[in-house]
Amino acid sequence: MGALLTPRGWWALIGSGLIAAVGVPLANLLPAPGSALHLPDYMVPLLGKYACFAILALSLDLVWGYAGILSLGHGAFFALGGYCMGMHLMRQIGPRGVYGHPVLPDFMVFLNWKELPWYWQGFDQFWFAALMAMLVPGALALAFGYFAFRSRVTGVYLSIITQALTFALLLAFFRNDMGFGGNNGLTDFKDILGFPVQARATRLGLFVASVAALGASFLICRLVVASKLGRVLLAIRDAESRVRFLGYSVTNAKLFAFVLSATMAGVAGALYVPQVGIINPSEFSPANSIEIAIWVAVGGRGTLIGAVAGAGLVNGAKSWLTGVAPELWLFALGALFVVVTLFLPRGIVGLAARWKAREP
Numbered sequence: 132m133g134a135l136l137t138p139r140g141w142w143a144l145i146g147s148g149l150i151a152a153v154g155v156p157l158a159n160l161l162p163a164p165g166s167a168l169h170l171p172d173y174m175v176p177l178l179g180k181y182a183c184f185a186i187l188a189l190s191l192d193l194v195w196g197y198a199g200i201l202s203l204g205h206g207a208f209f210a211l212g213g214y215c216m217g218m219h220l221m222r223q224i225g226p227r228g229v230y231g232h233p234v235l236p237d238f239m240v241f242l243n244w245k246e247l248p249w250y251w252q253g254f255d256q257f258w259f260a261a262l263m264a265m266l267v268p269g270a271l272a273l274a275f276g277y278f279a280f281r282s283r284v285t286g287v288y289l290s291i292i293t294q295a296l297t298f299a300l301l302l303a304f305f306r307n308d309m310g311f312g313g314n315n316g317l318t319d320f321k322d323i324l325g326f327p328v329q330a331r332a333t334r335l336g337l338f339v340a341s342v343a344a345l346g347a348s349f350l351i352c353r354l355v356v357a358s359k360l361g362r363v364l365l366a367i368r369d370a371e372s373r374v375r376f377l378g379y380s381v382t383n384a385k386l387f388a389f390v391l392s393a394t395m396a397g398v399a400g401a402l403y404v405p406q407v408g409i410i411n412p413s414e415f416s417p418a419n420s421i422e423i424a425i426w427v428a429v430g431g432r433g434t435l436i437g438a439v440a441g442a443g444l445v446n447g448a449k450s451w452l453t454g455v456a457p458e459l460w461l462f463a464l465g466a467l468f469v470v471v472t473l474f475l476p477r478g479i480v481g482l483a484a485r486w487k488a489r490e491p
Contacts, residue, residue: 144346151182152342156335175334176406181446182341183406186348186399188426188442189435190392193352195424196433197361198388199285199368203420204293205396207300208268210414212397214304215267217317217410218251219260220328224321237319238312248310257324264401265394272393273386280382280389285371294417301415316411323405334406341402345439348395352435355391364388425468431478440479 155178158170187209194200221236235247253259275296279289307313326333355361363384366374375381404410413419422445430441445467452460475482 144349148342148346151178152339155338159331159335172331172334175331175338177450179334179338179341179406180403181443182338182345183399183403184426184446185439185442186341186345186402187396187423188430188438189345189348189352190395190399191423192427192432192435192438193355193395194385194388194392195427196435196438197356197368198364198385199371200385200389201286201290201424202293202389202392203290203417203424204295204297205392205423206417206420207297207415208272208393208396209400209403209419210297210300210304210410210412211268211271212264212400213404213410213414214311214317214400215254215260215264215397216401216404217320218254218311219257220320220323220405221317222251222255223323224319236312236317238315238317239310242307244310251310261401264397268393268397268400269390272390276386276389277382280385294420297415297420298417301412301417304412304415312411314412316409316413317404318409318411320405320408328405328408337402337406341406344398344402348398349435349439351391351395355388356435360384360387422464425464425471427478428471429467429475429478431480434478434480437478437480444479 155170155175158168159172159175162169164171187205190208191202191205194202222234224237235244239247254263275293279292284292303309304311304316305314311317320328322328323333323337326336356364363374363379366379367381367384371381400410400414426441426445427438428441429445430439431437445464448463449460452463471478477484
């Protein structure tokens with residue numbers, strides 16, 4: 132196996148992580164409000180959200196950039212992880228049930244449910260919810276990937292099926308009788324691990340946890356792509372039939388990458404929900420999954436660092452443009468995708484590499 136990171140890469144990773152995890156809290160806490168150095172409170176969860184999106188982009192880059200699997204349903208894994216954490220946060224709100232019955236979330240009381248569904252059991256415990264945020268998306272990816280890869284579904288056909296999967300989940304979670312809040316979803320969260328969700332210290336803690344998870348996700352992906360398995364995935368991306376002919380198990384290699392990717396997306400969703408304060412079926416929207424692919428394409432697929440950069444740049448532009456001219460955002464996003472596809476096939480990272488190669 133090749134080196135996980137060069138010494139320069141390690142310093143860059145550690146340095147950027149420390150700047151984010153230490154610099155942001157200090158900028159929020161120490162300078163006086165109104166100071167040029169002060170980071171407003173609303174920026175902390177926004178930056179935390181960007182970190183979650185970067186993990187999500189990394190998860191897609193692992194399967195698309197290295198294994199050639201263009202999944203247009205990764206938003207489903209993200210949303211499932213978010214719902215698992217949302218279910219835990221709903222169980223922490225407090226007694227809102229009917230006397231003599233288990234404590235019910237408020238929307239179940241409104242719908243006149245008499246008892247807690249079996250699939251809500253255990254979500255009053257944080258460790259269980261955190262575990263489910265990884266296991267549920269991973270189990271769905273395992274089941275879906277097993278049948279898809281075993282049947283040798285590839286290319287655009289696989290992309291369409293993954294998009295159909297997330298659309299089916301969107302329709303299912305919209306139903307009130309599913310027990311997940313229907314169209315309104317899960318919201319009005321109060322506490323996480325005993326700390327008020329809206330408190331400044333809690334938001335800073337969630338931001339630091341998101342940055343730490345991003346660093347861990349990057350290292351896991353780097354470990355995979357720098358290994359023999361990573362070279363097999365690249366070979367599958369470029370010439371799948373030849374890899375089969377050489378005797379490698381293409382199905383197992385793709386399945387491992389797909390399940391790992393879905394698990395990472397679930398972790399991103401679990402960290403995302405307490406920072407934005409809501410999870411609803413719109414997170415399953417196929418348009419969201421397409422947008423994730425645009426992040427990776429803009430940054431540079433097959434580079435890892437490009438996925439992180441693309442997620443940050445595109446979402447930063449989205450936050451700014453939807454504030455000044457919200458009606459233009461979708462046009463700008465479509466134009467960006469066309470420009471990247473036609474003129475920057477390797478994304479921003481590829482463009483930077485070309486400029487560096489031209490230097491004397």
